[in-house]
Amino acid sequence: MADLIEWVKVENPKPPAIEAYKVYLNYEDEKYFFAEVEALRVDESDYFWNEGLTLPAAWALKNHSASEYNEPFEVCKKRLEGRVLLNLWKLIKELREYGGTYRVAPRRQHRA
Numbered sequence: 001m002a003d004l005i006e007w008v009k010v011e012n013p014k015p016p017a018i019e020a021y022k023v024y025l026n027y028e029d030e031k032y033f034f035a036e037v038e039a040l041r042v043d044e045s046d047y048f049w050n051e052g053l054t055l056p057a058a059w060a061l062k063n064h065s066a067s068e069y070n071e072p073f074e075v076c077k078k079r080l081e082g083r084v085l086l087n088l089w090k091l092i093k094e095l096r097e098y099g100g101t102y103r104v105a106p107r108r109q110h111r112a
Helices: 055-061 074-084 086-097
Strands: 005-009 019-025 030-041 047-053 103-105
Touching: 005 074, 019 074, 019 086, 030 055, 030 074, 030 086, 047 074, 055 086, 055 103, 074 086
Parallel strands: none
Antiparallel strands: 005 019, 019 030, 030 047, 030 103
16 A cells, blocks of 8 residues: 555645645556645644545545544544545546646656
8 A cells, every 4th residue: 555645744844734744646657646634733732633635535535534633643644545445446537537637747658
């Protein structure tokens, strides 16, 4: 699954985010951006994880999953990856229908 879903840590996330990741789907020879996940500070000691899904990802994954306060990153990561795996074909279809808007690595051209 590490090759299918790629998490890239954002350096210097914008406040109120204290930690952020860009999330990509790698499928065949294509790479799509589909979410930005941020830990948002609520007060001095509390934070929660927010999933910023792209429009096609929101349609494919349907439900937004709220986190508990101070939930470890690994829990948030596993929950989103599970939803992606359950809806993988729908997510791929939605991302492709946007004509490359969210594609960050184009399909390689095969030489004859």
